[in-house]
Amino acid sequence: MRILLTGGTGFVGGAAAADLAQRGLLPQTIFLVRAASPEQGCERLRDNLLRFGATAAQAQAVTPAQVICGDLTGIDAFAESPLLAGLTHVIHCAALATFSSNPKIWASNVDGTLALARAVIARSQLTRWLQVGTAMCCGPGLASPVHESWEAGLQDDTHLVPYTRSKVAVEHALRALPGLPLVVARPSIVVGHSTLGCAPSPSIFWVFRMAFALERFTCAPDERIDIIPADWCARALVSLCLKPTLAHDLYHVSAGLGSNRFTEIDAAYAAARGTEPIAPRYQQVEVDRLRELVPLFEQRLGKVNRLLILRALMLYGAFAELNYVFDNSRLLAEGIDAAPPLAGYIAECVRTSESVPMTEQMAHDFK
Ligand SMILES: NC(=O)c1ccc[n+]([C@@H]2O[C@H](COP(=O)([O-])OP(=O)(O)OC[C@H]3O[C@@H](n4cnc5c(N)ncnc54)[C@H](OP(=O)(O)O)[C@@H]3O)[C@@H](O)[C@H]2O)c1
Known part of the structure; x- marks a missing residue:
């Protein structure tokens, strides 16, 4: 098994890295990080792992040799990296996750993600690409609890912010990519960490x-209010990525009616x-x-x-x-504990x- 984790310096991706650490899988993980050098990227990852409660030994287990320095908006710069070869699993957390109108949202979240997926498919025989979406991409006007749907959110003009529109657009673009074993996991709202509170991130x-x-x-x-803690979210995401078989290709990662x-x-x-x-x-x-x-x-x-x-x-x-609360029965049926x-x-x-x-x-x- 060889995993690529993107977004490992962020909130959800940092929690995912800490979860991989707990499972002993960090040595088999490659990281895409924005940094000037693999050493600097490695430092960023280690700092974030520590914020998420990883031990110093776990953080030190990540080495510069596991780091691809790169930005989703400039895939050409690293598409030929040997580290993209032989991957079996991808957990794609990296995204410009903002409610602002940042002009780079589309280039990062849609074009960059697609280019990364193409580069990976060209070099690796993937078992799974776990795309981290957002449950809020379904758009307004639905009955709650909202069920997973590939159709909801397709109408561009109904989105409250460009970010959710980009997240639904990229899912559909990835679905159309031949040879991509895509599973989409859509978290609801991630707030805090179940034991560390807001220390890793104050988001929301x-x-x-x-x-x-x-x-x-x-x-x-x-x-x-459908809120989930980052550590539970990460555990669910990593489980969805690694589980050999899944009943569906689209999941809410949410608290649902347990909210x-x-x-x-x-x-x-x-x-x-x-x-x-x-x-x-x-x-x-x-x-x-x-x-x-x-x-x-x-x-x-x-x-x-x-x-x-x-x-x-x-x-x-x-x-x-x-x-909205987001129905989580698909997730629970995969054996993942409630949030x-x-x-x-x-x-x-x-x-x-x-x-x-x-x-x-x-x-x-x-x-
Ligand atoms: N937080 C939530 O409530 C929530 C809810 C539902 C879904 N999600 C999803 O979870 C994922 C992560 O969100 P988050 O809350 O963890 O956001 P975050 O804390 O802002 O982290 C975003 C991560 O993506 C990386 N990134 C952003 N733009 C990039 C680019 N152009 N190239 C390479 N890396 C880039 C960031 O790297 P830098 O450290 O270099 O900036 C960071 O590691 C997103 O896909 C988001 O849609 C989040």
């Missing part, structure tokens, strides 16, 4: 912090902070009316860039307003966020 947790501080957001109090309701998350968040839940004062606000909250920003969030906060709340609020609910590990997210300003956490998601 700031949305909860803001909603609780403002005592207002777009979701209904009894709404379930906590907003009120349950509120209660656990308050307990972790030693405060009272906001439930009695909570107001659900439609996305279009979020701008009415601007006068509250400074009072509740401190000195902030009002426009930036409003934009962030509107983007994340629009997704929350969809009120630990956010309320069970939010205390660690709170503890590891205490000294970090919300706006600093937010910057992570606006690349």
Whole structure:
């Protein structure tokens, strides 16, 4: 077995690298990393492995000889790398995962991914290409729980952000590639780590912090919010990649109907902070009316860039307003344990966020 992991310096890919470490598979893994040299790429991978709780010995097990330096937007520079030969499994996590309108989204997530897949197929006899998608690529207007579907999300103009459109487009382009043993895994919303909280990455947790501080957001109090921790997500992704046979070629990696309701998350968040839940004062606000909250920003969030906060709340609020949970019965039927609910590990997210300003956490998601 010889695995290629992309995105190993990121949130989901870093958790996947740590999971491969736990399985003793790092020596058989090749990494695609943006770096000036294999040594620098190796350092980046090791630092991230440590952030995800790998031991120093596990991190040191990664060597520069396992690193391909490269960017998805410039595959030609490394398409002939001997490290792309003899691969059996690919876990493709790398992507420009942002709700901003970064002009490189399409070049990285669609064109670059396709070029990488072509380069790998040309040099390797793959058993599986595990494409990490996003459950939110299904687009709006569906009934919850949302079931896996190749058809949903195809209408370009319905996407809330270019990122989800790119993720659905690349899946279809990969499906059309002859010889690619494609399985798509679509995580729901990844927040924190079940034991390390937000220490490895603060991604998206700031949305909860803001909603609780403002005592207002777009979701209904009894709404379930489909959140999964990075380590569980990674375990599921690696399992889907390595399992010899699978019943399907498309999976949600999600908490589904096991997701906590907003009120349950509120209660656990308050307990972790030693405060009272906001439930009695909570107001659900439609996305279009979020701008009415601007006068509250400074009072509740401190000195902030009002426009930036409003934009962030509107983007994340629009997704929350969809009120989706993603059916995970396919995943569970493959023998993968259900995700630990956010309320069970939010205390660690709170503890590891205490000294970090919300706006600093937010910057992570606006690349
Ligand atoms: N986080 C979530 O809630 C969530 C939910 C559903 C699905 N996903 C999916 O999970 C995957 C990883 O997301 P994430 O949250 O882990 O994002 P992330 O923390 O931003 O990590 C992205 C990774 O991709 C790499 N990357 C980005 N652009 C690249 C390029 N042009 N060439 C090579 N590498 C590139 C980054 O490398 P650098 O370190 O060099 O920047 C980093 O390693 C994505 O496919 C995303 O769609 C995430």
